[in-house]
Amino acid sequence: MTNKTAEAKVLEGKKVAVFGERDDVAGLAVRNCVTAAGGEVVYETTSCFV
């Protein structure tokens, strides 16, 4: 395993709740990052504060 791959899996074994915002970072974008880092998304939402 390269250092880069090891760093990318920093969330392996972690369960993650994702709170996104429509006019900022959307939940989907956070989900993609979490998944790429080895995490498991157990809840995801994108809220509208306007």
Next chain:
Amino acid sequence: MNDPVIAGAAYCLAHVPDLVAWGSKPRREIALDAGFEPRLRAQLRTFAEAVAYPPNQTFIGNSSPEVLGDIDRPWYETRQLDASSSGPFGEIVGQDLFYAGLAKANVLEPPLVELSDAAGDDLQAMLDAHPTFSTLCGDWSSAPERRLRSELAGGDVIGLFTDSEMRGVVRPDRRAEGRDDANLDAITLLEALCSKTSGALAVARLLQQTGLAAKQVDYLISCGEEAAGDRYQRGGGGMAKAIGELTGCVNASGMDVKNFCAAPASALVAAAALVKSGVYQRVIVVGGGSLAKLGMKSQAFLSQGIPVLDDCLGAMAFLVTANDGVSPVLRLGPGAVGRARIGASTSDEAIYRQLILEPLASLGLTMNDVDRYAPELHNPEIMEHAGSGDVAHKNYRMIAATAVRAGLIKKTDMAGFTNRVGMTGFAPTQGHIPSGVPYIGHAVAAMARGELSRVMFLCKASLFLNRMTELYDGVSFLLESQEK
């Protein structure tokens, strides 16, 4: 160029401090804690303070977003000595005049809105003497205050007050067909009546500014958020024609366009398409204000000891006509209008590509050909105090990132790009009202002065709030000066 034009834009605010407690958030807070209401009332602004508030002066055109951006915060402590309730794009009206309009907006018997005998004549005299809003059509009714107070004690009626003086009441639909229908209770009907009345103020102002007679209007499209209708057709529509009736547009028909905060953009595109196709010649797009959103951020204002800044209903109206050779052109044609496709990704990159890069490419343009971008233009002073950040700035960050990905600017120039094409948010936090289109008035004026050539409007809609889909929508369109 044969595309239609936006021949006029009007914006109105109704400062209604005694209605803030009837906003959705304050109502829920008051139900939990009766002490919330006196604390809320203690931090409400006067009419003079609401008029002098720099974002409100920008909304009606007495100031520009550029000037607003140079004013130090907090804006609510700024005293603009030259502030006026009337501006080149519209007007800020006080609560009593708005109540007079509400009474005229009623069409039922028994009336949904009834003024007190003591206040009715004075309020209607105020409306009748107004140079613009005296044109509102309709009858009004009044009753003895003692009778209205007795009805108020019954619990299903809303009192209209200015400070502690009674002006009237708003009732549920008392007729047999209105019985036991939650869609026709006093608060739901007051929300619809506020949208209708504020929308009518904007249409009346638009007609005055453009010189168009009400009877010359062919069609109205409402883009407001209220869901008027009864138990069998909740949100059935009809707001456009109701506003047209109140403003004397006797030869017009109309329809409502629903698309959450992107509805103004969707409605403008629909209006332009109707004009370009020759179906209608003069179409008004109107968006009335949202009572439910008054005081939405009030909890934050109270906890921080600052005035309740979300105390105004916003309203706007636009006139779309065939090309007059003078007014800015709304670009149509295949691909010219940005859309967020159902089957496309909802990632930020995909949304902004569809809203910005694809429509520009279809017209042979790049992002550098656009002088200004007008995204969600919420007043940042309201949003930041509530912990939601500067919404306009967040949108500009994504717009600049889109330019970087397109290879048009370097990442290190994102801030400079934003300064060149962006602006400070200035619109009241009224859902569909801030969605880019508050800048149309400023854009039209700047194009007339030769200062701008092309502006892109980007509107977003949180469709997922309807619980029917997880999608959100986006609509964009370009406004160009005649020289282009």
